[in-house]
Amino acid sequence: MRTIKTILPAFKALLPAVAAALSASLAFGARPGDQQPVSGIHPNYALENIRPSGMNFSVGAMDFLSDGSLVVTSWKDPYGVFIIKNATGPKGGMTVAEYASGLTETLGLKVVGDQIYVLQKDELTQLIDTDKDGKADEYRAIAYDWTKSTMEKEYAMGLIWDGAYFYGAFGDNTVNGGTAVNPVPAGRQNGVLRFSMDGTVEPFSGGLRVPGGLEYAFGEIWLTENQGGFRSTNPLYNIRHKRWYGRPVNPPSVFQPIPYRDLTDAETAPGSTTYARAAVDMVFQQAGGRSPGNPMVVRSGAFKNQLLVADCDAGYGGVSRNFVEIVGGEFQGANFHFSRGFEGIGVYRIVTGPDGAIYTAANGSRNAGWQRAGHIGLDRLKLKAAPDAFDMVAVRSKGSSSFEIEFTKPLNASLGDDVKAHLESQKWFNRIGMDYGSGAKQGLTTLTVNSAAVSADRKKVTASISGLSEGYVIYLHWKNDAMVSADNQKLWGAEAWYSLNKFGPGVDPVDNSVAVQQSLPGTMAAGSHPFRAGLRSDRSLGVHVALPAGSVFTVEIRDLAGKVHALRAGTGTAEIAIPSGSLPGGLHLVTLRSGSRAWSQLGHK
């Protein structure tokens, strides 16, 4: 029999090999924000738990009225809509009152022109208080032309408005195990649908699995999805017209290019164009969790124009943050740690209030998933007067071999002018497949950081990295807690995951969507608003006109003093581009005229 005396020398002989193997893997992070979820609220923000008494339900959707009232839907039977008055003020001054009831699951809500629109699973509904008694008395059906069977896991998530159309996100018919039922209900469109005010519904995109929510930012549609069948990550998508996002069903839905089957290795390889890729492939259970809610664009502070994403995963959820840039006309970017520590573990909805604060609401989840049987919450995050966090602001691709990493504060002088010793990197790509969650982290490779030069103001690092590949997620990790700010703070989040769809350089986006979303009073006609206008990534104004064929029209851009800056003409359905140089600074009025009718919309450059 071998004894400890004979085994121990053999074990000791193996130690150097073991040590070598360990040193080839990444340095282990030992604290929140470094290979662990963050444990509290981002230090740039102050948190208040503001859930008023009388609000004892999980939230399906929410948005603000112009007077500071918060409108929320309850995600539990009987489904209702509630108005929280004085929601931007102290908790003690808030009141909760039921506004509407008797709906089906209402997981999308949008206030437009102080009118409340909700997306039920089977109808887009306007809730109108005609007698002004504080309760809706007309439940006006705006649109319902989509297939909805009797399944429960057949979601309609989110509701956004782009100035002319509403959009909602529709999931596949998911069964136990996370795959879609076969055949799906005839005509079921697992994608984004576009709704006109006259009730017309059009498939806008396809190939979704189970969406989490929507945002309208940078003149574009943004959507999150849940990891599961054909999803190895929680993708943050920029949704574009007629694109298919990879989840096939049988019979094929609109825009689906393949029959219902698993995708091949070639089809899921980096660079394949079989399906549209995520702008940010948020890694499963890292900065975020596994059940994202809606994205939300940040409107102020160090992270302005970035997208926060709520997630109801109990262990890894909370809110993560995404920086995006535009490379070759497409969005891509990085996912970062942001915040946990909210009242409700299952943070699911997030929205900016008229006071500029960020509001989050929980969906009652105790775990990942939507059981609606546990923690509820309503919280407010206010940007501190003197935000002081040391954090990565952004990661930008600068080409085939480098990234620029921007920080909120200068780096400590003691780090010197090259911090490559403190940076490590990996790459991998994600496939998608029929097996639940399968395909993540393929081709995992450790990369060589050649240099990490600190800028003159010490707020940026340009990292030269060998082996970068398009179509891969690039993981950047500041290891061993070595990165310190000039005032001796450690990094709040020591990791970033950049979806390198294409080599940069890119351009940072700017969001003016709030200004172009709200139509002028009186222009929300009972019929369709036949145009939409929004700033494109190159700062030109894109005007999509949808009039009957042969209708002669003009599009006019006028400043608020009345001066005409641009005039274009066309017929029928057309795309009009107004160069940035032709747009007045500040607010402008976009007016479409055809025959005796005119429609106007405010914009902002």
Added chain:
Amino acid sequence: MKRMKRSLMLLLAAAGLATAQRPTSLFVERVVTPDRSRQLKVALHQNLWVMYDLPQCQLYQAWAGGSTGGSLKEANFGWFDQNAHFPHWFTTEGANYFKEGVGEYFASWTKPADIDTYYTKWKAQPRNYKAWTVSNGSVAVAARTRYRGYTLKGTEVRINFGLILPDGREISVTEIPEYSNAGGKTGITRKFVFANIPAGHSVSLKLPATGWSGTGVAGGSFTVSANGETTLTGSW
């Protein structure tokens, strides 16, 4: 409690709002039944609950639902396990006065072949069902039904919809259901308000079951050719 309820009724009456007592305060509710989504459950009386199919704008079921009308049950498709998060099929409880098969609503871009595929596995339902028809003289026109929503006035519900003609004109219809106990029999009155019926046109509604009376009722249908109000009565 009784005094509070009476006070509420007096307030509603003073405001000119309907005051009929309903078996539950949430007397109008959208539900998913084992057959279809987009169903509207209306609790008129503990002896009379009715169900509308909203895309067809058709009252197709009436039953003696008591105080709850039914309950939410776990979905059971038989051939697959959805593992839903919670019970969501509203299943009626109580004897039916009638229940008609109506048919499912499919998106306008749905291919007929995909419906064939769908019904190879899913529970087959009537296809090409139409509750409402419009005629120009004796010729049927291809009108389509358009559900417009409902309005609550006190304890009254008004269901609004349109019948859209091929040229885009829309006949407006409002239906106001109410419980009736005429002659000691459970029944219903259905008041309809029609507007924009073009000259020479008539509108017909397929009536579920029998026991209906009123102007224009004949052979299982109810036909109207003039704008204005008209009331059907059904009793069982």
